[in-house]
Amino acid sequence: MVRKKTLKSLFAALPVLFAMICLLTSPTKYGRAISDGISLWAVCVLPATFPFLFLTALFTRLSLYEGLSQRLSPLFSKVFGVSGAGGCAALLSALSGYPVGARAVLDLHESGRLGKDETFRLSCLASTSGPMFLVGAVGSGMFRSPAVGWAMLLCHLAAVWGVCFVMRLFAKPVKAPPVPRDVSGNALSDSLYNAVISILCVGGAIALFYAFSEMLLSLLPPMPPFCEGMVRGLMEMTAGCKAFSAAPSPLSAAACCFLTTFGGACVLVQQIAFLSRAGVKPLPFLAVKFIQGAAAGGLCFLMMLWIM
Secondary structure (H helix, E strand, O other), X not given: OHHHHHHHHHHHHHHHXXXXXXXXXXXXXXXXXXXXXXXXXXXXHHHHHHHHHHHHHHHOOOHHHHHHHHHHHHHHHHHOOOOHHHHHHHHHHHHHOOOHHHHHHXXXXXXXXXXXXXXXXXXXXXXXXXXXXXXXXXHHHHOOOHHHHHHHHHHHHHHHHHHHHHHHHOOOOOOOOOOOOOOOOOHHHHHHHHHHHHHHHHHHHHHHHHHHHHHHHHHOOOOOHHHHHHHHHHHOHHHHHHHHOOOOOHHHHHHHHHHHHHOXXXXXXXXXXXXXXXXXXXXXXXXXXXXXXXXXXXXXXXXXXXXX
């Protein structure tokens, strides 16, 4: 038993040791990759995400949020098996993108607005990219076609919401929302502080996984562009989408839609960092995200046969 535990610890330490060796032996190469990741975060992610992280944290503390939650509660309870407060978090995620939804789930959990049975379903429902990334960055910027971006967004949301609707069929009825706990402190300053810490964590994850993708590719033999794009995307979805857009096709667009919906390691780590604090177990969450990604990729491929 002790030997098994030791081997498990050694196996978990191997990727860390490998990354340290890579950084020590090729500091210029991987330093450049980290710099590229920071540049991506500063130029694309920070302006688009930071305001929403602050505003969603602040919005969930307002009395208006409570009123909107009560109005949405019957609809979201019937369709997705979550409360109205959870439905608001899902809508914020669909408008803002990763990791705003996960942050909203944590805020609602910490303020006592989520029931125990709905937290996992909500974590899967409020896990979406937003129109700014899919339509603006991927569609218009990478594929040079807003229509492709809108089609990806439609398939992405259909897959995420469709899988969550199926999950609701096996869920228990949603109970009345718990009474919110009193959250002490200043809402404005607390929301700003949480948003700053969150966006710095996002930037760190992007920079590190940019470098990790280069390290992983150094272990693998030369591969076709599609396979290399998938490896990059499974580590950091933006890099994968950029690689696939170099040769636009229904298959490359579907691969981008899969990566954006699944999230890749970088986005998944960002979300799990928030969701684990709300009691969400990582492995079931990863399984649902993979199913959502596969569904989004299949829908996107069929739609792109008509559009492209």
